[in-house]
Amino acid sequence: MSSVNAQGLRLIRGGRPIVDGIDFAAGATGTVAVIGPNGAGKSTFLKILAGLEPDHAGTVTIGGRDLQSLTGRERAAALGYVPQNFVPHWDITPRMLVEMGAERLPGFGPDAVGKALADGELTDLADRRWSGLSGGERARGLMAAVEVTDPPVLIADEPGASLDIRHRIDLVRSFAERGKTRLVIVALHEIELATTWFDRVVVIDKGRVAADMAAGDLVETDVLARVFQVAFETVSVDGITVARPASGRPV
Template sequence: MTALVADKLTVKRGNATLLDGLSLSLGPTGSIAVIGPNGAGKSTLLKVMAGIETPTSGRILLGDRDLASLSHAARAHALGFVPQHFDPHWDLSVGELVRLGAERGERVPQEAVDRTIAAFELSGLGHRRWSTLSGGERARVLLAMVLVVDPPVLLADEPAASLDIRHRLDVIQALAARGRDRLSIVVVHDLDLAFSFFDRIVLVDRGTVVADAPAQALLDDPQLDAVFGVRFERLQTDDGWLLRARL
């Protein structure tokens, strides 16, 4: 059964077309990196696929059901969404925020909450308020809030952008690894990380899918250079791929 399908999505905001008849079919498992230049439509695509924004036309199918027909509870149970920016209405503590995330699931045990807090190295931050956290700490809290219920489908919009190098690697590897038995869709700004850790790459530009292929196949595709407007040098290392841009 197909897990998630974007069917001819169009999103218009005023005179701007953010998505232009975009279609994408994703299976029940897999690690997918969504890449593209600024303004390509990546964030809009994830928000529509998560049910956060409504498309002007087109639809999202979750399994064989239209996402728009599902209750908020059903969506929350099936889909986890990590936005680029998050500002809670109240200045809650880290522990309260993770427990709030757990309430989206059905009877999430305290042991699962504790494991998630430990996994994101938040144990020492439990009583800290959101307003006192650094950008990287906030990113880890947000990931913990979403992943504490272990959703079958995860959509994450540049979740590692504000993290230091070690935490960035940890998070990207963990999200990619979820693709072994879950569906993990991640907007990735760092192309080296996208091609090194994800199985499938979706290249988006001007609101459409330009290329959709296994990472190894897309790596040498000249469309990659054309979309970003540069010439990439591809360097293979023991740890993955390095892409160096030349004008």
């Protein structure tokens, strides 16, 4: 069980702050959606939490330990990271990718690989070359490669961007289930999915946290309209108040 704590995160590129003084803390369980406009700093923020942006100011601890002090194996045991984009150096298969994910930690054999492929509906595609997969199939392969070790902390950057609507909903449902026993931090653009399936929403704008609150509380504020500069409406679905962009179309 691993909590995450970040203090004073700041990263500057080309003289411009990409992440500008972010503090963040999350317990060992729960689901956190990270949303914001394009270029707001979401991806960089997640990379810092995953230990992939070493040139930042501020500190990140996981389970009370400084992330930068962990060995590669310790980091692999503590967290899994799903990137927004992945271009392999050679034409691998989903099975090879998941096997490489499993090899990060001892004790994960063929059974774990087979289960991860099955959970991602990749069994029939397991030995197809990467170049022959659709964007959605590749995204499911990436998720399987990270989830095969069942990390205590899962960090994912736009993991559903290439998925069709069924697989996208299945994915956020799996995040909601996983959040009961693990910590899940996900950047995504779908405001409706964020406010439906996630316990907490962090809104990032211009490198800073514009809001950090329970999804049910966020939808009652003007934060979304102010940050995204579009009108939002709320609807009630099974007792949950969900925010979505207002269509503006006449009825």
